[in-house]
Amino acid sequence: MQTIILNNKPRLVSCASIAGKKENDGNMSEFFDAIILDGRYGKKSWEEAESEMQKDAAFMVLHKTENKPEDISFIFGGDLLNQCMGTSFGITKLNIPFFGIYGACSTFCEGLILASMCVDGGYGKKVMCTSSSHFCSSERQFRFPLEYGGQRAPAAQWTVTAAGAALVSDSGGDISITAVTPGKVIDLGISDASNMGAAMAPAAIDTIKTHFKDRGLKNNYFDMVVTGDLGKFGYSIAKEKLKEEGVDLSNRFYDCGAMIYKEEQDAHAGGSGCGCCASVFSGYIFDMLKQGKIDRVLLVATGALMSTTSAYQGNSIPSVAHAVSIERVRK
Amino acid sequence: MNMSKKQYKKYVKTKVTKSPLFKNMIKAYITGGIICTAGQLLNDSYLYFGFAEEQAGTLTSITLVFLSAFLTSIGIYDKIAKHAGAGTLVPITGFANAVVSPAIEFKDEGYVLGVAANIFKIAGPVITYGVIASVVSGLIYYALG
Numbered sequence: 001m002q003t004i005i006l007n008n009k010p011r012l013v014s015c016a017s018i019a020g021k022k023e024n025d026g027n028m029s030e031f032f033d034a035i036i037l038d039g040r041y042g043k044k045s046w047e048e049a050e051s052e053m054q055k056d057a058a059f060m061v062l063h064k065t066e067n068k069p070e071d072i073s074f075i076f077g078g079d080l081l082n083q084c085m086g087t088s089f090g091i092t093k094l095n096i097p098f099f100g101i102y103g104a105c106s107t108f109c110e111g112l113i114l115a116s117m118c119v120d121g122g123y124g125k126k127v128m129c130t131s132s133s134h135f136c137s138s139e140r141q142f143r144f145p146l147e148y149g150g151q152r153a154p155a156a157q158w159t160v161t162a163a164g165a166a167l168v169s170d171s172g173g174d175i176s177i178t179a180v181t182p183g184k185v186i187d188l189g190i191s192d193a194s195n196m197g198a199a200m201a202p203a204a205i206d207t208i209k210t211h212f213k214d215r216g217l218k219n220n221y222f223d224m225v226v227t228g229d230l231g232k233f234g235y236s237i238a239k240e241k242l243k244e245e246g247v248d249l250s251n252r253f254y255d256c257g258a259m260i261y262k263e264e265q266d267a268h269a270g271g272s273g274c275g276c277c278a279s280v281f282s283g284y285i286f287d288m289l290k291q292g293k294i295d296r297v298l299l300v301a302t303g304a305l306m307s308t309t310s311a312y313q314g315n316s317i318p319s320v321a322h323a324v325s326i327e328r329v330r331k
Numbered sequence: 332m333n334m335s336k337k338q339y340k341k342y343v344k345t346k347v348t349k350s351p352l353f354k355n356m357i358k359a360y361i362t363g364g365i366i367c368t369a370g371q372l373l374n375d376s377y378l379y380f381g382f383a384e385e386q387a388g389t390l391t392s393i394t395l396v397f398l399s400a401f402l403t404s405i406g407i408y409d410k411i412a413k414h415a416g417a418g419t420l421v422p423i424t425g426f427a428n429a430v431v432s433p434a435i436e437f438k439d440e441g442y443v444l445g446v447a448a449n450i451f452k453i454a455g456p457v458i459t460y461g462v463i464a465s466v467v468s469g470l471i472y473y474a475l476g
Contacts, residue, residue, distance in 0.1 A: 149412020
């Protein structure tokens, strides 16, 4: 079975998010823990600013849970930059054993899966996961310089400037990670880098279907099934195809990328990046869970696994989606 | 999902909004036209002030390149180009923007490995194939006497 049931019910104790100015102007502003108004965050490069955001998100989780860095067994972290420099340069100051992970925009869920499996298996009492993305550091790596005058396609997405961190522990609170589905890499031949939603939708569909099938769940089991960053086109493809294949999620289905920005913010199909799912979950969705407004969430972060090299060599975009089931359990 | 790559690509095409081609073309036509008219105006002005035809042409290019480099550096050029598309890309202004924008972007990596190494990152292919095309046309010109 592809889905792993976590019998010891590791708890998702706390989350923290930090986001940029454009995100603050969007739909989620009231849920972020901190906002950086200056994209450079007082640093001398965009990459350093991203690292600083990720470090701050991690420290905020430590502060919220009254933990010290030495209380944490491991940290799983990743971002979009080459060799995960956004993460490793930020995490340095934490002095916690570190696993660097790369799952493109699915990194946050990949980290949550690994962290919860570590805790469930008894290998760590408190395990953290972090991820981040920064519009400016991503643009220069994957696309064009910021001041270059180009036009963006309607299906293009806007890399979210944000970082999120979460703490998984063997005890504390009533929000638990009950099951996880690591996704398979799926490639249905989409090679247009400005239409990543369509490239990632098949991976999201496959993982969601597998999760429901493996656990024998009814379509209305979750209050929210939230994909990471399919954007509005990828979201509508996933919604339609899931319905066709028997998983009709109707108004329980959401997408972080489609939710984060307002229509007038000119983000085209919506947000993307590791920070998109990380900040929307750590802010908005975790807040709703904590307040008791919802009890069951399936978080499905989606990642387009292309590189600049693979794109130049004419390859299509392989994608992955990882699902994490987060539910309220009895204390 | 039971779909072949071909079927999926076809399906995606029906779901995704295409770029507004006609609207983009009109906008490109107008802005491109404005830039060219401005160039003509500059050229005529230089001629009026007594420059020779060749000098006036060179000065016009220099002025347009300077203006687009200036607008790029103060963060305005990309905002115009977002609407203008090929209208700002095709004239010499687009070339200036393609050189200045990476120069600004890669300053973080220093003046040698950053600015100098990356300044022609976007314009490089244009220069390469421009030189090749000029050699080929030169050979043809020579062969035809």
